Amino acid sequence: MAGKMQRTLEQLLSLSGNVSHQTLQFPKINDFVEFPALKQEIEFVFKKLGGILPIPLNLRHWDLEFDGIAVELDEELHFNGYRAITLQSDAYKFLPRFPLDLYKGYCSDYQDSCLRRSHGGYWTNRSCEAQFGPASALKDLTGNGAPRWKQRAFYDFVKDLSNLLIGVKVVRVAIWDSLRVGGTVTTVKETLASLIDGSAHAAFCEASSTALAAIVRARAAD
Numbered sequence: 001m002a003g004k005m006q007r008t009l010e011q012l013l014s015l016s017g018n019v020s021h022q023t024l025q026f027p028k029i030n031d032f033v034e035f036p037a038l039k040q041e042i043e044f045v046f047k048k049l050g051g052i053l054p055i056p057l058n059l060r061h062w063d064l065e066f067d068g069i070a071v072e073l074d075e076e077l078h079f080n081g082y083r084a085i086t087l088q089s090d091a092y093k094f095l096p097r098f099p100l101d102l103y104k105g106y107c108s109d110y111q112d113s114c115l116r117r118s119h120g121g122y123w124t125n126r127s128c129e130a131q132f133g134p135a136s137a138l139k140d141l142t143g144n145g146a147p148r149w150k151q152r153a154f155y156d157f158v159k160d161l162s163n164l165l166i167g168v169k170v171v172r173v174a175i176w177d178s179l180r181v182g183g184t185v186t187t188v189k190e191t192l193a194s195l196i197d198g199s200a201h202a203a204f205c206e207a208s209s210t211a212l213a214a215i216v217r218a219r220a221a222d
Contacts, residue, residue, distance in 0.1 A: 016213035070170040086157035
């Protein structure tokens with residue numbers, strides 16, 4: 001479903017602008033060097049998550065690019081207590097368009113959804129344990145918890161800093177975000193699901209595209 005949701009988001013946004021892939025830079029470890037204060041904050045957050053220094057960083061490209069804006073679609077696995085830790089960083093004071101309060105609420109309200117999606121490599125793997133130590137038992141958040149959750153939260157945090165580090169605007173769209181489509185208020189998740197199952201009509205697609213593009217542009221505004 002994750003891949004289908006992303007592809008459907010791409011299709012919708014392509015109705016309202018230009019969608020591209022792998023043309024925008026994303027943060028690399030060397031980008032921290034020029035910004036000592038940010039480097040210190042990144043190291044602080046890494047340690048707060050239980051990270052073992054030096055920081056390993058192996059980020060993937062953006063989910064998609066829309067009119068020159070990096071866009072990340074955040075599904076269930078992106079919202080949990082570890083992500084909430086990263087959102088406490090003072091760095092977000094310099095990202096005024098980031099939907100900070102919304103995201104903090106999603107981490108609190110939807111951690112159970114994250115747990116339901118967690119199994120196997122979504123909980124831990126060897127590379128994550130090299131970064132954050134051994135995992136607790138599956139779905140046991142006491143002790144050291146889920147190394148893969150910690151890695152994802154940390155990587156999301158570093159990507160959030162892209163505008164500060166490398167001048168690339170990044171916008172996160174959460175599946176829990178509200179959308180007003182026509183006269184109906186729904187969520188991004190419900191909207192994308194209705195398109196995946198084929199129940200949406202053309203007018204709904206156009207209205208959804210407009211609403212999603214508005215979210216991206218508003219969160220990318222200077």
